[in-house]
Amino acid sequence: MPMSATILYMSMSLDGFITGPNDGPGNAMGDGGMALHGWLWANAKPDDDPMVAVSKLTGANKKIVDKFMASGAVVAGRGTYEGAHGWDGDHHGGAPMFIFTTHDRPDWAKDWPLAHFSDDLAAIMRDAKAAAGDRDVMVHGAGLVQEALRLGLLDEIVIHLTPMLLGAGRSLFEEIGEKIDLERVQVIEGEGGVTHLHYRVKR
């Protein structure tokens, strides 16, 4: 039986940023940071809703999106969850969402039962894997990456490497403080210059 894997999916610039500077409430991707997600709009109109934009993807980019949209559960940090306004209650297809936070459920999310909140990342990953069954767990957001790596809770990493130096912003990895070896699983050249780098975390 295939094991469920926890897989980080993040769009990152060549200089390691996943947002522009000044990210925060109301500016989830930071100044200019939406350029990191430009590849998702490769075949879409600029004002298309994200889900509409993604539905127009083709080729390698479509395959990658199809892969993470087939995840059986989603794990995210609070900043990511709030920045996306909780994906309006459903990230995709009714997959349960596990949010890593020390805060209680926000009021605006009180009628969204798919979302669960906890400050115990090990429990979150365990529950997400259980909920996902034989499907994978999509992990998203920088706030929990370092802790997930330190605790050995991340199985795989998929970086959507965007063709730009962003110049400033939030670093995905910052200083983890220890060397972690990776195994290259696959490299896929997407349209628009994005390169999908898929690694397995070695233990």
Next chain:
Amino acid sequence: MPMSATILYMSMSLDGFITGPNDGPGNAMGDGGMALHGWLWANAKPDDDPMVAVSKLTGANKKIVDKFMASGAVVAGRGTYEGAHGWDGDHHGGAPMFIFTTHDRPDWAKDWPLAHFSDDLAAIMRDAKAAAGDRDVMVHGAGLVQEALRLGLLDEIVIHLTPMLLGAGRSLFEEIGEKIDLERVQVIEGEGGVTHLHYRVKR
């Protein structure tokens, strides 16, 4: 006639480091940073001299090394030059070396006429291109990358992306402070998990 291009070649971890922590005189690659160059030793013995190790490369890794060893001139920062002890006077095949530094020529390099020293990076790049003729200019080292990018002096970037998170060290790009778009030229999967990412800097 093909134009000579200035091309940065650097081995970098997925978290953006080009040395381990505590790099400096006597510890050019920082603590544990030699792992970034592991791909150059893919077919060599651990104690092989770098030039011997490189001569044993095969496949994609050999092609990349052959490409930068065919450069008509080398541009490097002082830290890189001193860390490599001036490549004992000759980086490869008698190519002139242009070192970006505010210091005078070191005493130990006084009999090595291939090396030139200047604190004017624009002049260095111009002289290096002139010396290279129709061949390319290999650029190496982090100390000058940010200034080269800011001044529009870097034409292309080749990252040897090594399959690891190094956890700490010297960042290649740090915060350049402005967004710079890149055009993906080529992606090559090398043996041992290294991925060679070749970009053109857009102006």
